[in-house]
Amino acid sequence: IRYIEPTLDFPTPDDDSAMVNDVDLMLFDKVIAFDHYKNKIYLIANISTNDLERNYNKAELELKTLADLVVNGKEADVPKGILKTEFTSEFTKDEFEAVVKKTQHYIKEGDIFQCVVSNRREAEFEGSLLNAYRVLRTLNPSPYMFYLSGGDVELTGASPETLVKLTDGKMYTFPIAGTMRRGKNEAEDLAIEEKLINDEKELAEHNMLVDLGRNDLGKISKFGSVKVEALHMLQRFSHVIHITSTVSGDMQDGKDALDAIGATLPAGTLSGAPKIRAIEILHELEKSPRGVYGGAVGYIDFSGNMDVCIGIRMAMNKGGKVYVRAGAGIVRDSVPESEFNETLIKGQSMISAITDAQEVE
Incomplete structure (x- = not known):
């Protein structure tokens, strides 16, 4: 964020868990794609149009080699992946509740309207998160499933939330704010949804983040094109129910996918409002740097279209430890104990996947 907003010139953290690249960009000229719904594998080669015939023939041979490798x-x-210890929280319940109250003090003083404070849990870990990803696909299927491995860092996650999507010049963002745990059956789910959609605190938090999404897209959208296409929709996931909305805008001429990322990162649902002041307060109150948490994972294609999710509901394996972080949106009426519990609920599906994956052969 310091590259986008010069006023946020925080010192480089000395916490090893956060010592990861600011950006990792990868260009793939050959792809093996597995369609889980159709149960099909696709082999793809991206070919340079310079010396097209030669490159096409070369790609055909490479795809045959890939096909042989797959078969x-x-x-x-x-x-x-083996957990060597139990997960521990960097904040005790009392400590986190004190941070919530400090955040509410800033809200009452007029510094901010809302702030998303996060809590990190960690455990000693040995091996790979790949089996955790496999378990996660069944335990917590989400719009964005990912597993990334490179260097000394391994990530896996099941993010429910888009940072920004760009399709043929139209941008979309889908704010998620307002969360309750799933019920044990359909009747309980319906009762919880009724409670959630009528919770003034949750709706107030959500509305602020919808406005922030509109402001973010408005930075690079054509005048008058930003719209709230859907407001206060309930969406069920494996462990929780969320309130979601849809905001769109037509991209200005001369802008591209990277401009859209710059306009929206970090998401208001991971920082707060106003965004810059909220980030300053988070830097003061949180115990450890966020690292990849709250960043973006996704793709930009050769047509300039893009789909990137927010880096949440994920785990990072680095330096013999596995880290899981989750946040809670704090507003004036927040109940400190409830906000601490929300961080536990949001992180539980990832921790369960890591735990269950130990039994996968």
């Missing part, structure tokens, strides 16, 4: 290749030896 006849040896099964990969992936090390199991």
Whole structure:
């Protein structure tokens, strides 16, 4: 964020868990794509139009090699992921509640309207998160499932939330704010949804973040094109129910996908409103740097279209430890104990996946 907003010139953290690249960009000229719904594998080669015929013939040979690898290749030896300790929270319940009250003091003083404070949990870990990703696909299927491995960092996650999507010049963002745990059956789900959609605190928090989404898209949208296409929709996930909305805008001429990321990162649902002051307060109150949490994971295609999610509901394996972080949106009427519990609920599906993955062969 310091590249986008010069006033946020925070010192480089010395916490090893946050020592990751600011940006990782990867260009893939060959892709093996597995469609989980159709149960099909696609082999894709992106070909330069310079010397097209030669590059096309070369790509055909490379795809044949890939096909042979898929059909006849040896099964990969992936090390199991083993938890060496229980997960511990960097904030005790009392400490987090004190942070909530401090945040509410800033709200009452007029510094901010809302702020998303996060809590990190960690455990000693050995092996790979790949099996956790496999479990996550079943345990917590989400719009954005990802597993990334490179260097000394491994990430996996099941994010429910788009940062920004760009399709043929039209941008979309889908604020998610307002959360309650799923019920045990349909009747309980319906009762919880009724309670959630009539909760003034949750709606107030959500509305502020919808406005922030409109402001973010408005930075690079054509005048008058920003619209709230859907407001206060209820969406069920494996462990929680969320309130969601849809905001769109037509991108200005001369702007592109990277401008859209710059306009929206970090999402208001992970920082607060006003965004800059909220980030300053988070830097003061949170115990550890966020690292990849609250960043973006996704793709930009060769047509300039883009779909990137917010880096949440995820785990990071680094330096013999696995980290899971989750946040809660604090407003004037927040109940401190409830906000601490919200961070536990949001992180539980990821922790359950890591725990269950230890039994996967």
